[in-house]
Amino acid sequence: MIEVMQGDGPLVLGLPHTGTYVPPEIETRLNETGRALADTDWHIERLYDGLVAGVTTxxxxxxxxxxxxxxAPDDETLYPGQNTTGLVPLTDFDGLPIWQDGEEPDAAEVEARRAAYHGPYHAALAAELERVRAQHGFAILYDCHSIRSRIPFLFEGTLPDLNIGTNGGSTCAPGIADAVRDPCEASGYSTVTDGRFKGGWTTRHYGRPGEGLHAIQMELAQSTYLATEAPSWTYDDARAERLRSTLRPIFDTLSDWRP
Known part of the structure; x- marks a missing residue:
């Protein structure tokens, strides 16, 4: 269930939302909205594939x-007062229920899923960050995400193309934030740092620059690389290649970065 590809560089990519596997015993309890899996980070693994040598995923x-x-494993919200979804979501990003009536998971089931899926992912991620830090003296976690550009339930208006999260600069060294932000701002894509998305639990949990662990989140508007932000969520090669031409030098810089 957890896929790890080890590289010899300092850069580690987290891919938390690209998976589409739902165990049959869970899938049968989802309603039609839930079974659509609309909130997937569609094709992000393809978008980032091969951008730089030596990366760990x-x-x-x-x-x-x-x-x-x-x-967060205790389901504490990262955005108090704002609409969001939880550790085991009850709604999709449009605020619509995803479970059949009476089939929502209870606390015991949530805990079982946390142990079966959440824990192993973070055990693998923590192990790779420690391996990379031992090799280089530091590690850079780049957490890869995407989302539809218009979701009124979560945010007003249209999301910028490139949304960088550092939790107010606390999760990585300034040079790492600059290495991501500056090329994005020069690219022609609309860009914001610590806007609606300041970095999820992963970025905030692992980002400890004083210990040589740096973390930064990139939330891409799916309009930057998909033909349409709706089924069948088709990957657009031309759009994606333009975006990859912006991401590639960022990854080159991060791979060569030294404290």
Whole structure:
């Protein structure tokens, strides 16, 4: 369920929301909205594939409706007062229920899923960050995400193309934030740092620059690389290649970065 590809560089990619696997016993309890899996980070693993040599990747195949590995294990919200979804979501990003009536998971089931899916993902991610830090003296976690550009339930208006999260600069060295932000701002894509998305639990949990662990989140508007932000969520090669031409030098810089 957890896929790890080890590289010899300092960069580790987290892929928490690309998986589409839902165990049959869980899938039968989802309603039609839930079974659509609309909140997947569609094709992100393809978008980032091969951008730089030596990168390590950690990916879960489980869908976020099984459990969201980018949420706090105790389900504490990261955005108080704002609409969001939980450790095991009850609604989709449009605020619509995803479970059949009476089939919502209870606390015991949530805990079982946390142990079966959330824990192993973070055990693998933590192990790779420690391995990389031991080799280089530091590690950089780049947490890869995407989302539809218009979701009124979660945010007003249209999301910027490139949304960088550092939790107010606390999760990585300034040079790492600059290495991501500056090329994005020069790219022609609309860009914001610590806007609606300041970094999820993964970025905030692992980002400890004083200990040589740096973390940064990139939330991409899916309009930057998909033909349409609706089924069948088709990958657009031309759009994706333009975006990859922006991401590639960022990864080159991060791979060469030294404290």
């Amino acid at each position: 950690v990916r879960t195949r489980a869908h976020r409706y099984v459990i969201d590995v980018n949420r």
